[in-house]
Amino acid sequence: MVSFTDNDIKAVQTIRTLALDTVNKANSGHPGAPMGMAPAAHVLFSKFFKANPSNSKWANRDRFVLSNGHACALQYVLLHLLGYKVTLDDLKSFRQLDSITPGHPELGVTDGIEVTTGPLGQGFANAVGLAIAQAHLGATFNKDGFPIFDNHTYMFTGDGCLMEGVSAEAASLAGHLKLGNLIAIYDDNKISIDGDTNIAFTEDVAKRFESYDWQVIVVENGDSDLAAIHDAIAKAQAETTKPTIIQLRTTIGFGSKDQGTHGVHGNPLKKDDTIEIKKKFGFNPEEFFAVPNETKEIYAGIAKKGAETEAAWEKLFGDYATKYPEEAADIKRRIDGKLPDGWEKALPTFTPADPAVASRKLSETLLAKLSVAIPELVSGSADLTPSNLTRWGNAVDFQPPSSGLGDYSGRYIRYGVREHGMGAIMNGLAAYGPNLVIPAAGTFLNFVSYAAGAVRLAALSHQRVIWVATHDSIGLGEDGPTHQPIETVAHFRALPNCNVWRPADGNETSGAYHSALTSTRTPSILALTRQNLPQLEGSSIENAIKGAYVLRDVKDAALTFIATGSEVSLAVETADLLAKDGINARIVSAPCLEIFAQQSREYQLQVLPDGHPVISIEAYTSFGWGKLAHESISLDTFGASAPAAAVYKKFGLTSDVISTKAKKVIEFYKSIQVVSPLNKAL
Amino acid sequence: MVSFTDNDIKAVQTIRTLALDTVNKANSGHPGAPMGMAPAAHVLFSKFFKANPSNSKWANRDRFVLSNGHACALQYVLLHLLGYKVTLDDLKSFRQLDSITPGHPELGVTDGIEVTTGPLGQGFANAVGLAIAQAHLGATFNKDGFPIFDNHTYMFTGDGCLMEGVSAEAASLAGHLKLGNLIAIYDDNKISIDGDTNIAFTEDVAKRFESYDWQVIVVENGDSDLAAIHDAIAKAQAETTKPTIIQLRTTIGFGSKDQGTHGVHGNPLKKDDTIEIKKKFGFNPEEFFAVPNETKEIYAGIAKKGAETEAAWEKLFGDYATKYPEEAADIKRRIDGKLPDGWEKALPTFTPADPAVASRKLSETLLAKLSVAIPELVSGSADLTPSNLTRWGNAVDFQPPSSGLGDYSGRYIRYGVREHGMGAIMNGLAAYGPNLVIPAAGTFLNFVSYAAGAVRLAALSHQRVIWVATHDSIGLGEDGPTHQPIETVAHFRALPNCNVWRPADGNETSGAYHSALTSTRTPSILALTRQNLPQLEGSSIENAIKGAYVLRDVKDAALTFIATGSEVSLAVETADLLAKDGINARIVSAPCLEIFAQQSREYQLQVLPDGHPVISIEAYTSFGWGKLAHESISLDTFGASAPAAAVYKKFGLTSDVISTKAKKVIEFYKSIQVVSPLNKAL
Ligand SMILES: [Ca+2]
Numbered sequence A, B: 001m002v003s004f005t006d007n008d009i010k011a012v013q014t015i016r017t018l019a020l021d022t023v024n025k026a027n028s029g030h031p032g033a034p035m036g037m038a039p040a041a042h043v044l045f046s047k048f049f050k051a052n053p054s055n056s057k058w059a060n061r062d063r064f065v066l067s068n069g070h071a072c073a074l075q076y077v078l079l080h081l082l083g084y085k086v087t088l089d090d091l092k093s094f095r096q097l098d099s100i101t102p103g104h105p106e107l108g109v110t111d112g113i114e115v116t117t118g119p120l121g122q123g124f125a126n127a128v129g130l131a132i133a134q135a136h137l138g139a140t141f142n143k144d145g146f147p148i149f150d151n152h153t154y155m156f157t158g159d160g161c162l163m164e165g166v167s168a169e170a171a172s173l174a175g176h177l178k179l180g181n182l183i184a185i186y187d188d189n190k191i192s193i194d195g196d197t198n199i200a201f202t203e204d205v206a207k208r209f210e211s212y213d214w215q216v217i218v219v220e221n222g223d224s225d226l227a228a229i230h231d232a233i234a235k236a237q238a239e240t241t242k243p244t245i246i247q248l249r250t251t252i253g254f255g256s257k258d259q260g261t262h263g264v265h266g267n268p269l270k271k272d273d274t275i276e277i278k279k280k281f282g283f284n285p286e287e288f289f290a291v292p293n294e295t296k297e298i299y300a301g302i303a304k305k306g307a308e309t310e311a312a313w314e315k316l317f318g319d320y321a322t323k324y325p326e327e328a329a330d331i332k333r334r335i336d337g338k339l340p341d342g343w344e345k346a347l348p349t350f351t352p353a354d355p356a357v358a359s360r361k362l363s364e365t366l367l368a369k370l371s372v373a374i375p376e377l378v379s380g381s382a383d384l385t386p387s388n389l390t391r392w393g394n395a396v397d398f399q400p401p402s403s404g405l406g407d408y409s410g411r412y413i414r415y416g417v418r419e420h421g422m423g424a425i426m427n428g429l430a431a432y433g434p435n436l437v438i439p440a441a442g443t444f445l446n447f448v449s450y451a452a453g454a455v456r457l458a459a460l461s462h463q464r465v466i467w468v469a470t471h472d473s474i475g476l477g478e479d480g481p482t483h484q485p486i487e488t489v490a491h492f493r494a495l496p497n498c499n500v501w502r503p504a505d506g507n508e509t510s511g512a513y514h515s516a517l518t519s520t521r522t523p524s525i526l527a528l529t530r531q532n533l534p535q536l537e538g539s540s541i542e543n544a545i546k547g548a549y550v551l552r553d554v555k556d557a558a559l560t561f562i563a564t565g566s567e568v569s570l571a572v573e574t575a576d577l578l579a580k581d582g583i584n585a586r587i588v589s590a591p592c593l594e595i596f597a598q599q600s601r602e603y604q605l606q607v608l609p610d611g612h613p614v615i616s617i618e619a620y621t622s623f624g625w626g627k628l629a630h631e632s633i634s635l636d637t638f639g640a641s642a643p644a645a646a647v648y649k650k651f652g653l654t655s656d657v658i659s660t661k662a663k664k665v666i667e668f669y670k671s672i673q674v675v676s677p678l679n680k681a682l
C-alpha cells in the first residue's frame, strides 16, 4: 500500500491556496470545487497519471478532462505545478484578456488542455470519446508485447455534469461499450449553484451508474483521505472490463468558513476568509501564489518520471517500427496529421449523363470509398443507419468483443438515439489527436439541433468533426414538420467556424467530403437529401470547394438565382422556363456559404456582380440570405406532412411559381441602381 | 380482478389492423409499435382513462402522451374509436397534405392530441410537465371532498425516447418530485431502427428508474396478457408517492411474419404479410379499415362513461363554486385563457432619471410583481437562480411536501442543471391548459441551445413558454467564449413562431414581458444582460411592443443605427459622438425583430426609410441582419474571457470605433441610390 507524507498534504494545501489566489486575483471564478478536488487531483497526478509535461502531445499520454470546467483554476494550477507551459504569471492573469488561462478551459489556448469544457456535461462525453479512441487504436495497432495505445482517460465531474442529459447518454453508451480505461471521479459535494443538491438532484447516482454497467467506488472522505483516493483509483485501473466512477465525497470550498455551502461555489472568497484559510493550511497570509519547495520537488519528480515514461514508449515504438513497419508508418502519419497520399482519388466525379441520386446515397458511396482510403475515418449513426446510410458494406461495428457484435478495431459506432452524446463523443474522438481518429456520424439534419451544445464546442475548439445530416428539408416528406428543418442550417451558418454544406449533386457531395476532411480546424455539417438529385451541368469538385460558383452563366443576365442543395436543380428548371420568355437567368450554386465568404472579394463579386438582382432559393428560412441576395424564395414557416412533391408545391417551391416571382423582381429592380449584396462599405 | 373477454381481444386486433391499414394506405409510416402497443392502449383506454371524447378540453381529463410519436397511427386509431373528431377518412388520409393525421402527432392539428411528439424524448418530458401541472393545481385548488384536479398523466415511451438525454433529465426530476400521478408504459420491444437494442442500449432500464426513485413494474407478456397489463396499471395508480414506469415486454409488429425485427419498424408491411395478419386476427383481408360492431360497442361505452365522468366533475365543480367562489372563479378564468384584469399594472415604467439596472435585475423586479398579479405564473431555473434572478422573494418551491423544502402549491421549480428537460417540461406545463399554468424559467442564453429541440416544439405547437435567458452576450465577461452567445439569437430568430426579445432598458423589459405573456400562441426568449443598462430617452412599453421603433429621430439623417439590448445605449453614445462632427444619426431600437416583422409595411418603412444607410449594432453574429441593415457592426467570431468592458473593446464595440466605421459607411453610400432594406419586391 502506498503511503502519503506530510509533503503530500502540503502539496494539496498548495493546490488549494494557489487556486484561491488565482480566483482572488481575477476577482472572478470558482474557488469551491478546486479546493474540494485538490486531494484527488494531487493523488491522481502524483501517483497514476502518465504524461510528459514537456511534450503535451505525446500520443499515448493519459488524458485528463475537467468536465466541471468552471473548476479550471484547479487545472491551471496543476498544469503549472507539473511544468506545462503555464507560468505563475499566467495564473495571475486568470480570466484576463488574451491570457492563456480563460474562464473555462479551451482546447488550443492552453498547453495540456485536452478539450474545451464549462458547458456542463460536455467533458463527460468527451472523455467517453477519448476512451473510445484509445480502445480503437489499441485494438488496431497493439501487438503482443507492444501496448502502443494503452492510456487511461481520467475525468473529473460534478453534480451539474451528471444532471445533464448529454452525460447520461454518454454514460449509458460507455457502459455498453465496456470502456475499461475510462475512470471518472465524481466530486460529490452535495452543492450546486441553487444550493444543496437535495433541492433537485436526489437520485441514487451510484445505482444509476450500476444500471449502466459501470463499476462504482465510493470514497467517504475525499477531503483528506489520500490513501482511500489512491486505493479507489488503483481499483478502477484494476477493473479493465468496464468504466469506473469514483464517488468522492468532498466538501466544497474545503477550509473556508463557508465550506460546504453554495456560497463558495462561484465567487471569490472574502479577504478575511482567505487569510484564515492560509493560516489554517500553514501558509503566510501575506504571501500570494506561494509554492513551497517540497511541493516543487514533488512535482519536478512527477515531470521527470513523465519524461522517462514517454522515453520508454518512444523506445518501444522504435522496436515496434522495426517489427511492424507498415503499422508504425501509419501511426506516424496519423500523429503528423496527414491524410494518406492519394486519398482524393476516392472521390467520385459525375457527368450530367449519370443518373439522379439522393445525396445521402452519394454520401454512402463516398464513405465506402473513403473508408478504404482513410483508415482513421470512423463512422456511426444515432440509430438511423438505414436512413443516414453511414455504414459501408463490410464495416465492423465498434463493440466490446464479448458482445459478439464486433470488436474494438471496428470503425462503425452504434451511438443509439443519443445525438447530443454522439456529438460530444465525436469531439472527444477528434481530440485524441490530429489524424488518429476522424469522426463522422449521422442523424437527421433536424436533430443535429439536439447536439447544438456539442457542435458549438467543436467549432470553438477547432475540431474536425463531420456530421452526416440527412433528410435535410421538407423533401423528407411524410414525417412532417417535426422532422423538417427550417431554421437548422441558419443556426449553424450563424455559428462561427462551422462549415455547413448543402451539396446539389454528386460532384458537390464529393466536394463537401473533400472540404470536410481537409478542414482540419473546423467541423462540417453535410446536409443531404432523402430524395434524388440530378447531376448538374457545370458542377465539379473544384467549383464546389470554392463554396459558391457560377453554375450557369448567361449573356445580359436579368437576374441571378443563388441556390443550394436540392433547390439548385429547381433553379435550373426555373431558368429554363424563364428562357422561354426570353429572360436570361444566371445560376449560382452555393453549397457552402462559409467557404464562399473566405474567397477573395474579387471572386465573390464575379459570382454575384453588380447590375442585376440576386434571388436566393432555399427551402428553409430566408433568415441570413440578406447578405447574399436582394430577394429570397424561402420557407419561413414550419413544413407539412405529405409526400415531398406535395409539400414543395404547397409552399410555392415550384418553377412556375418562382418564375412568376422572378419576373416581379426584375420589374421592381428596373428603376433601382442594383448593387451586389456583397458590395459593402465594411 | 377485472376480466377481459373475446371482444376485448377483437378490439385489440381491430386496433392493430386499423393501424396497419392506415400505414399501408399512406404507404408510409411505422406499423411496428402500434401493433405491439395495441393491447396496452386498449386496456388503458377501456379500463382506466378518464376523458370525455366529445369535449377534449375538459380541464381534469387524464392526459395521454405518445412519446414515441412515430407510433401515431396507434393514437389516431384510438382517437377515432373513442369518438374524438378523427374519422375513418382522416385515417385514410394519414400523412397526406393538410390532413389532420400528420406523420407525427401535432398539438392543435388533431382533436385529442395533447402535445407534439416525434422528436424522441420530448413527450416523456412533456408528460412530466403535465404531471407537475396537475400536482400544482391540485395542491392549489383541491379542498376536502373536492378533488378538482386529480387526473393522471399516462405516457407511452419506446427505447428511443429512453436513450435520449432529455428524458433522463426529466425522469430524474420526476422521481425527485415524487409525481405520483405520472404513469409511463415502456414499450420494451428490444428493437430500434438500427436493429436489436443490444447493439447500443444494454443498460438496466428498470434499475435506472429505481435509481431515480420511480416504481418499476414489469409485464412479461405485453402482446396478449391483458389482465397483467391491467394489474400493472392498477398497481401504478395505487402508488401515489412516486411515478411509475411499466416495463412492458412486447413484440414489435406483433402478427407480422417479421415480428420482433426492425424490418417492421418504419416501413409499411408487404401486401402478402398484411393479408396473412388479417387472416390470423380473424379479419377479412379484402376489407380495409374494418371496425367490428363489438369493438364499436366497447368504444361507444367508453365514450359514454367518459361523458358521465365529466358531467360528474362539472357537478362537483358547481358545488365547489358555491363553497369556494373565489377559487372557482380563478379556475374558470384560467380555463378560459384570460389573464387577471389589470395585470398590466404590474409592469413598471422608467424615465431616463432612473438608475441603470441590468435587465436580468429588471426581470427579477417584474417577476416579483407579476407573481402577485398572475397566480398561474410558475417560474424556475436550471440551477442558476442567483444568476437568472428568476425567484421572487417570498416564492415557495414546488417540492414534494415530504422534502420539507416546499410543497406542490409552490410556484418555483428547481429544474436542476437540465436545460433540455426544463424546456420540454415547460412545454408540458403550458399544454395542461391555456392559463392553468404559464411557465417561465431561466438559464444563460447560451444554454437555451441545449434545449433547442424543446424550444422548436414550443414554436411548432404554438405554446406560450417564457425563457428568461440571462447573461446574454460577451457582456457576461470573464466566463468567456464557452458561455458567450454569438449565434444563439440568430438561431431562434430563424425559428418560425418564436419571439426573441432583447430589451434595451426598463421600459423595454416591461414590454418584453407584456408581449411574452400576451403572445398566447408563441414562445418567447427574453435575452437579458448581466451588466447594467441606462434608462433611455424615448423608450416606452408602447414603443417596445411594436418590436422596433425610432428611439431618436433627427433632421437630415446621414444614417440610422438599428440596435438591440445593451447595444442601444452604445448606439446612443456613438450618435452623440457623431453629432459633435455634425453628423446626424437616427437610432432605432429593435427589441424584437419578429414582432417588428408583423407591423404594417407603412410603419416598417417609417422606421427604416429609403434615403440613407442603416447600420445594425449587435454584439452577435451579423447573420440575419441583411434583412434590416445595409451594414453591420457585429461579432462574427467567438468571444473572449475578460472583464466585460475589455471584451467589448477587443471586438471594436466602442463608440469611437463605431463612429469611424459609420463615417466610412456614409461616404460609401453617397454615390449609391440608397433603398431601405425593407423595400422589397417580394
Ligand atoms: Ca456540486
Ligand SMILES: [Ca+2]
Residues within 6 Å of the ligand: B158, B159, B160, B187, B188, B189, B190, B191, B192
Ligand atoms: Ca423499440
